[in-house]
Amino acid sequence: MAAMNKKTLFSDQDAELQKTFELGLAFVFEVEGIESDDPDDKGGLTRFGIAQNYNPDVDVARITRDQAELRYLTNYFYPASCEDLPRPIAIAVFDASVNHGSITAVKLLQSALRVKADGLIGPVTIAAIESRNQQQLLIDFLSHRALRYHEIAAETPSQTKFIRGWMRRLFKLQQYLNNLSKGVRQ
Template identity: 45%
Template structure:
């Protein structure tokens, strides 16, 4: 797996996006896939034919993927304005569930109006929570969403273990990044 040099990417995308992008590529993979049960159809770097019908997969490079993710997910979700640990989790959810649902699940976790838009009310409500606790609650909501997908369509059960594994690995990767980069405010309120 190729991983971008984080210090070089900071010049173009800020401090957190390179970490988040590396996570997405590790979670989504760099190879083309076309699982029969995958509703998105053919997929490359996490982009599906269903979501990107006009994207030329034969010309899609990792660099282009990085720019598309930044434009279509990171910026739309206003991840630069979120606490670091939540920025990565919301970005991952937007890629995996869609932007509206990723934001709506966050808003439900912080008990604000679930309108799927990150605005000043959502940002203020986030600041009233312990980020670690909020991250755990947000990921639990995502796990519940996966379970509901399978309950509504048993053909998707083939993906359930992988989806749950993704959430566990994501939380661990976020905590590793928080320690590595000394992000403030992510520890549990009960930490020593």
Template identity: 40%
Template sequence: MPAPTLNTYSHDFQHAVAFVLAKEGGYVQHPSDPGGETNFGISKRAYPHEDIANLTEQRAAFLYHRDYWRAVRSHELPTGIALAVFDGAVQHGTVTAARLLQEVLGAKVDGIIGPKTLLAARQADTEWLIARYVLRRARLYARIQARDPAQAVFIEGWFNRLRDLTDACWQVGYAAFSGSRAA
């Protein structure tokens, strides 16, 4: 069965996956990337049975929706933080993305976004939560580089991504709160 087209997904996911696909780019096989062969951010390490070299954007979006967006319950999070947590899941894995959110919220850190984490995220000031979550990810990137100096080649790109992510999260969050976004 073919993967759904992008326009069959929710507006929030379409926006989020467009951000991720733009940041991840196309096919690469960087010697310092532990994921190995990668296309649209989908790595051979994570998907050993996918034909990475011939992966389509549509298939990548399907995998992102099934294995990342839904796994971190982005469809249930406030719009701006949904994008931030989804992007965190793509970069760090779903459990780490959930743990980072729980740490920022002061919730029980178990790596599973359940009802209590969702409630805390909905009750938090979204702009504050986005800023704190992005800052927490920046600290994680610094630790990754400190543990593995070969990753230093990626650090500027990672921080540029976080800058652009913050802007994108605040833009969609503002649109949602101002009522200018269609439901």
């Protein structure tokens, strides 16, 4: 994969979208770390948060940060329709897309909104987002993610050991988004 050039990914009109992606990416890179290979992690070898078992077309052992960034944009940010969402919601959904897949991330958002959970961001979902208090929506969305993590652990007991880390991730995300809303530099 060729080196990524942000100028080719975002036009000048997309400066706000680029900023949203970069803020989300900064959080994802922070919580994912550089590399892990826990035998109980269903993702297998993971580098910059890109898991080998969920990205079989990638040589994760050799993936660069720039390649991971491009993959996040094309396989997680855009498929979850983050470009159509307000910044805090977009960042939260992007992070969920990384952990749960884009369809599940959107369904979790839709469940928090109490609209039909079809995994597609459309006019009904957008209208529901616009009608909600954004802070309360984030809390509800993160609560739905927490429930999903507990469902995963109940379905596959070997995943129970990750619950504390998953919950920590949600708390860190809430803190990160609160700081962004207050203009606190990250």
